[in-house]
Amino acid sequence: xxxxxxxxxxxxxxxxxxVELRCDPxxxxxxxxxxxxxxxxxxxxxxxxxxxxxxxxxxLPSDRFSAERTGGSVSTxxxxxxxxxxxxxxxxxxSLAGGSSYEQYFGPGTRLTVT
Amino acid sequence: ILNVEQxxxxxxxxxxxxxxxxxxxxxxxxxALHWYRWETAKSPEALFVMTLNGDEKKKGRxxxxxxxxxxxxxxxxxxxxxxxxxxxxxxxxxxYNKLIxxxxxxxxxxx
Numbered sequence: 001x002x003x004x005x006x007x008x009x010x011x012x013x014x015x016x017x018x019v020e021l022r023c024d025p026x027x028x029x030x031x032x033x034x035x036x037x038x039x040x041x042x043x044x045x046x047x048x049x050x051x052x053x054x055x056x057x058x059x060l061p062s063d064r065f066s067a068e069r070t071g072g073s074v075s076t077x078x079x080x081x082x083x084x085x086x087x088x089x090x091x092x093x094x095s096l097a098g099g100s101s102y103e104q105y106f107g108p109g110t111r112l113t114v115t
Numbered sequence: 116i117l118n119v120e121q122x123x124x125x126x127x128x129x130x131x132x133x134x135x136x137x138x139x140x141x142x143x144x145x146x147a148l149h150w151y152r153w154e155t156a157k158s159p160e161a162l163f164v165m166t167l168n169g170d171e172k173k174k175g176r177x178x179x180x181x182x183x184x185x186x187x188x189x190x191x192x193x194x195x196x197x198x199x200x201x202x203x204x205x206x207x208x209x210x211y212n213k214l215i216x217x218x219x220x221x222x223x224x225x226x
Contacts, residue, residue, distance in 0.1 A: 004158070031212070042119075043159075043204065043216035056212060091159070100147040100208030103161035 002026065004107035006092050012113045013082055021077045021110045025094030032075050033095075033104060034067060038088040046090075049075065050098035082114045119207045121217035128195050129225055135191045136220040138205030142186035149206040149214060150179055150190055159204060162190075195224040 034046040045059040093104040163172040168183040206214035
């Protein structure tokens with residue numbers, strides 16, 4: 001079956017511009033996560049959606065970052081006024097249900113480069 | 116601040132060698148421990164999710180053990196093959212929904 005998909009796969013943007021990253025989770029998965037990996041760093045949690053519950057935004061690094069999940073499926077991560085330190089690989093993952101006892105299925109990521 | 120440490124940072128072995136690496140995590144408020152394999156240019160792939168102290172999981176030549184009381188997990192690869200070359204990530208959950216990932220162990224298996 002179809003896995004998690006993300007678009008675009010690569011994005012180069014100028015400092016100060018806004019970007020939108022998209023994630024299509026596996027159909028039927030109720031939980032969706034966004035992570036990022038900056039150069040030389042481990043995967044860093046950004047935000048978590050579970051069903052209709054309020055998202056856990058505790059990992060968002062600044063108020064320039066926001067995310068939404070429409071209709072319990074597709075999610076968009078928006079970064080406003082991008083900075084060079086936002087350059088990273090942004091990964092989306094989904095799991096069958098919420099709770100960390102479920103394995104997460106990752107998308108291929110979006111490589112964001114801010115020049 | 117919750118810290119997940121993985122060692123070694125990188126490892127080079129010859130084809131056929133067996134190897135193991137370590138994930139250390141907080142021993143309090145344990146909920147789950149995940150292992151993922153991340154090959155270059157691919158998505159991270161789940162290997163194991165472990166939730167009980169003493170858990171041992173096995174998938175082919177790869178196995179993992181869990182000690183929640185002392186806060187560590189070992190991942191073992193028996194008879195390494197070049198296709199095992201990847202970064203192996205562990206991730207800890209302390210009862211919340213988010214996972215705290217370690218920086219990974221980068222394994223290179225040479226023919």
